[in-house]
Amino acid sequence: MSFDRPFDRRRLLGHSLAAGGLVSLSGCMSPGRGAAVTSRIIGASPGIVPMRASVDRIIDIKVCLRPFRPQGPRLDTEMLGDTLVIHNYGHGGSGWSLSWGSAEVAVGKAASALPDRVAVVGCGIIGLTSAVMAQRAGMQVTIYTREVFSRTRSVRANGSWTPDSRIALTQPAGEAFGALWERMARFSWKSFRAYLGLPGNPVDFADQYRLSDEPFTSHGEEEEAPPPGKGNYASTGMPQDSSEFASYGERIADITPGHEVLAPGSAPFAAPYVRRSSNMFFNFSTYGHYLMQEFLENGGKIEIREFHEPGELAQLKEKVVINCPGYAARDLWRDSKLIPVRGQTAWLIPQPEVHYGLYINNVSALSKADGLMIQAFRPGLGDMEGVGDSNELPDRAESEAGVEVIRKAFMGFRIG
Ligand SMILES: Cc1cc2nc3c(=O)[nH]c(=O)nc-3n(C[C@H](O)[C@H](O)[C@H](O)COP(=O)(O)OP(=O)(O)OC[C@H]3O[C@@H](n4cnc5c(N)ncnc54)[C@H](O)[C@@H]3O)c2cc1C
Known part of the structure; x- marks a missing residue:
């Protein structure tokens, strides 16, 4: 299962326990620690306005490469001459989510050198949060970057x-x-x-509906998480199947x-089986605006610059550098452990009156401030989708097929 989707496999497991025969269960728990998987049959879902999914409303198709490393993101340090470099890249499909925590780790390492000023390479979500965190720790920061935030892969x-x-993969990450x-x-x-509740909703929560023609119990775990033990990534670094991807959700x-x-x-969708959860999401433009505003108001500087090899970082006047080039580290740092995982999203005209997400037949849709986002997944691939694929050209047919699935989900929709 792709975790860009708002449902994880542990929740699916919890659901299949609860949904068998559609009996009412209250407080059905996952076997792990913590209590997040609470499944029960409940009543109506108010305020659902239909999504206007049609291909003529597509205003953008975006392709991005997840910077994936089997052992997890790179957060170690190295010396280049007299310059301390703290790496902060390789966050796979979790860069937005882990950005602050990863920045905290990186800035903690920078602070150990007691610098007045630091350089940050890169202005994607990892570089920008690292820069803001460094400022909050009292450092002066210059970001050196090839692209400003709004042009990065992050958006x-x-x-x-x-x-x-x-x-990460379960094995090397450990x-x-x-x-x-x-x-x-x-x-x-x-x-x-x-950032919750601020004007423009930079960070927000929305209900997520998962629709199905069959009871969720008949969606075998296998579809979502293939059986373990098939893989042998030792030689290539590439995972061989979805089960090798590490799953840590139970920890939180x-x-x-x-x-x-x-x-x-009780829900107005034609699909008979509906499950609802709530998930946090980020509105790129407003959230990016808040981050940039804080960075600039605190005296942050941005210099547009492209580095071609690591030694150039040692020429900077700052002697502590937080290195956040994302997938570009594969070339810049010759990091062959960095594997591209391609993903594509279609963006339709924003529908501010719609405030929820949907997942049906391997397609997810989420209404965000900057558009109705639709992402189609190929059946059966799970997390393997896009692994090793560095093609950043949009595939319009893929997006149109996804939009069509969402359009059909609203046939037979009951209004009122
Ligand atoms: C389809 C898709 C969906 C995703 N969905 C989610 C999600 O729902 N939640 C989530 O948490 N994550 C998600 N991700 C993952 C997330 O987008 C990435 O982990 C994150 O964007 C990585 O950010 P970054 O700042 O490291 O890299 P980037 O955004 O690529 O930023 C790199 C920066 O470095 C600069 N740079 C690069 N090379 C050089 C150079 N040589 N010289 C100077 N500057 C350079 C660039 O200009 C840029 O500013 C998704 C990814 C994809 C592809």
Whole structure:
């Protein structure tokens, strides 16, 4: 299962426990620690305005490469001459979600050198949050970047809370990374709370509906998470199947919302089986605006500059550098462990009156401030979709097919 989707496989498992035979269960818990997977049959879902999904409303198609490393993001340090470089890249499908926690780790390492000023390479979501965190720790910051925030790969993402989406493989990452992941996820979750309720909703929550023609129990776990043990990535670094991707959601089950099964007929969708959860998401333009505003108001400087090899960082006047080039580290830092995982989203005319997301037949839709976003997944691939694919050209047919699935989901929709 792709974790860009607002439902994770542990919740699916929790759901399948609860939905069998559509009996009413209250407080059905996942077997793991924490209580996030709370499934029960409940009543109506008010205020659902139909999504206007049609191909003539597509205003943009974006392609992005998730910067995936089997062992998890790179957060180690190295010396280039007299310059301390702190790496902060390779966050797979979780960069938005883990950004603050990862910045906290990187800035902590920078602070150990007691610098007055630091350089940040890159102005994607990782570079920008690192820069703001460094300022909050009292440092003067210059961002050196090839592109400003609005042109980075970051704004071509989905932008939902998906903190363990293709973040690592279970094997090379190991338990130590699990603990670090939890620290980053908890720190980020808390940090996002400061942006809730601000004008323009930079960070927001919305209900997410998962629709199905069949009871959720018949969606075997296999479809979402293929059986383990098939893979052999030792030689290539590439995962061989979805089951090799690490899954850490259970570690933060105490702070993340669970899901509910709606009583048949209580939701206006034609699909008979409906499950609802709530998930946090990020509105790129307003959230980016708040981050840039804080950075500039605190004296931050941005210099447009492209680096071609690591040695150039040692020429900067700042002797502490936080390195956040995202997928570009594959070339810049010759990091062959960095694997591209392609993903594509279609953006339709914004519908501010719609405030929810949908997932049906391998297509997800989410109404955001800057557009109705539709992302189609190929059946059966799960997290393997796009692995090793560095093609950044949009595939319009893929997006149109996804839009069509969402359009059909509203045939037979009951208004009022
Ligand atoms: C389809 C898709 C959906 C996603 N959905 C989600 C989601 O829902 N939730 C989530 O948490 N994550 C999601 N992600 C993952 C997330 O987008 C990434 O993890 C994140 O954007 C990585 O950010 P970054 O700042 O490291 O990289 P980038 O955004 O690529 O930024 C890199 C920066 O470095 C600069 N740079 C690069 N090379 C050089 C150079 N040589 N010299 C100078 N500057 C340079 C660039 O100009 C840019 O400013 C998704 C990704 C994809 C592809």
